[in-house]
Amino acid sequence: MQAAVVSRFGEPGVFELTELPDPVPGPGEIAIDVSHAAVGLVDVYIRQGLYQEREGMPQPPYVPGLEVAGTVRALGEGVTDFRVGEAVVTLSGTGAEGGYASISVVDAALTVSLEGSGVDPAAAVAAVPNAATAYLALTEVAHLKQGERVLVHGALGGLASTFPGVARGLGAARVVGTARRASLAKAQASTLPYDEVVSSDDFADTLGEQRFDVVIDPVGGQVRTDSLRVMAPLGRMLLVGNASGDWEHTVPTNALWGANHALLGFSIGFYLPNRPDMVRPAARGALEAVRQGLVAIDARTLPLSEVAEAHRLLEEGGVGGRLLLTT
Incomplete structure (x- = not known):
């Protein structure tokens, strides 16, 4: 798979676009063919090294990315709520790895189906995690x-x-x-x-x-x-x-x-892993707000190859709405 790797803590130029082995989901996980990955300020802070002393935070080299949308590629052991090919979006977890890639392995408990919602993957990853x-x-x-x-x-x-x-x-x-x-x-x-x-x-x-x-x-x-x-x-x-x-x-x-x-x-990333029972209610509330037009979907899309530019734009503080990477 193709992935944007943080080679060291520092400025946006630390990203390296590289090929990595396709990941395989473990028990309770699913693999997603990523169509869109959200870029957030927390990604910037982690890349800068502000959280490097905090337990559980990734150390270089790592692939950032908290929230993705796409279709289910494979199911890990024990996962029965999804099917291969199903459109999904993820909510934030405590980790900070895996989203800036063509394939992402995520916790199934923090993943929400988009089937029947009328919300496409780009709009979903732009709006649903934050609305949740x-x-x-x-x-x-x-x-x-x-x-x-x-x-x-x-x-x-x-x-x-x-x-x-x-x-x-x-x-x-x-x-x-x-x-x-x-x-x-x-x-x-x-x-x-x-x-x-x-x-x-x-x-x-x-x-x-x-x-x-x-x-x-x-x-x-x-x-x-x-x-x-x-x-x-x-x-x-x-x-x-x-x-x-x-x-x-x-x-x-x-x-x-x-x-x-x-x-x-x-911080939803530290809340949901301890309260997975709230994923579905939060997702339903978020999707309903999107469906009613109460949440504007203002997103700018860049290819994965321009990940450094996406981080630079966030650092400058001139971005309204969401930045998405396409793989």
Whole structure:
């Protein structure tokens, strides 16, 4: 099979396109003929070496890639829920290997059939894993209630852009987004169910007296602290990323105590392996949001040979929506 291999930690140029032996699924696994592989910021962070000391993270040489779509190639021992040739998409697991290749072996428990969904593989891998993340974060962690108000930072990002639609489907009364370039975001966000999009530079002042029950923060840094100013009593902030790259920023915890606020971290890759029973409910919620048009499918596709360019674009921070690799 053809694969993009990280030869060492470092800049995007560390990728090497190479031929590797075709992998064979083990017990509880399936092999997928990959049509599309998603490229995410976590792939960038791992390639840069930010997680190299964390247990379970891959060491070079390795093939990155958390989420893929394609068709089932082979079934491992004990797998009975799928058939060869079936269209599928994967949700994120704790590993970070195998997606940037023409064949990927994955945990069958983290794989979802697309049969009868009306969602094609490209749209599925662009939207479903992130929409499933949004669904689980809002239902299992933030416990979003009917009629609550939601603020989404990085409004057009691949993960963040799935939150407004899922929140609407769960009964949110108002959804507001923030973005670095608000004028551009307002035009692009017309396909997303935001009530308003404002500049992230001065969002707390712009929002004035508006208060939010749930804040989605994939950005981090000062945005995280400033968000405390617009949270309602008993408000919950979901920490789902750190796109700012500010790893030293801290939040004054006494401010949480005095204002009855909660900061809740959520990473689907570390959640689902411990709660495989939630894969199907999350996938159903995500697919339903996609079917209803609540989740915009904004994806840019590059061939696997341009994997370094895909990572460079993500590092520069100018990508709205999702980046996909085709094999």
